[in-house]
Amino acid sequence: GQQLNQSPQSMFIQEGEDVSMNCTSSSIFNTWLWYKQEPGEGPVLLIALYKAGELTSNGRLTAQFGITRKDSFLNISASIPSDVGIYFCAGQQVRGSTLGRLYFGRGTQLTVWP
C-alpha cells in the first residue's frame, strides 16, 4: 500500500510557540487532508487541500498542498493547551481502483506545556 512519511513523530512545545509538521509520499495524491485525533475519539477534519500549491487556513492552522502533489505541511501558530493531540495527514486518490480511500501518515503527537 501507499506509505506516507509524517514528521516529526512527536513534539513538545511551550504555549504560544508555532508548530510545523509535514508529510511526504512516493505517490501523487489528488487531495490532502489533515486530521486531529484525541484519545479514544475519531479523527476530526481540520483542513482539506485540493490543488497543487494551494495554501489554506483555518484559524491558527495553515496547510499547503505541495506543488509535486507528493507532500503537504501543516502549521499551527501561537499554540494553546487544547491543541494537544495526534495530528494525521491523509492522502486521497480520486481516480482508479483505490477511489476515495485515505492513506494516513503515522501521526505527530503534539504536547503543549502551559
Added chain:
Amino acid sequence: AAGVIQSPRHLIKEKRETATLKCYPIPRHDTVYWYQQGPGQDPQFLISFYEKMQSDKGSIPDRFSAQQFSDYHSELNMSSLELGDSALYFCASRARTQGYYEQYFGPGTRLTVT
C-alpha cells in the same frame, strides 16, 4: 451539525465470537468507509460502499463482511474473532455524489477481544 454515529461505542467479545458494528452516516452522505486503528497506529482502510454497492476493498480479513443498506447506514460483521482484532473501528462518511472529497469520521467502536 449532525455527525457520523457509531454503535456500540465499546464492545467486549471472546475469541471465536461474532460482532456487528453499526454506522449511521451524516444525512445526505452516500459513501461510507470503514477503518481499523490498532493501538498507537494510524487508521487502516478496510472497505467502502457507495450507493449501497461495495466500491473499494482494502486489508479486510475474509472473516469480516460489510454492507450498506437502503437508508445508507452500514454494518461491519466480524466472525471468528481473534485477539488481534482488538482495535478501534471507525466509520467515515462522504457526500460523493455532491462532489465532495472530505471524509468525516465517527467516534469509533472500541472492540476488545479476550
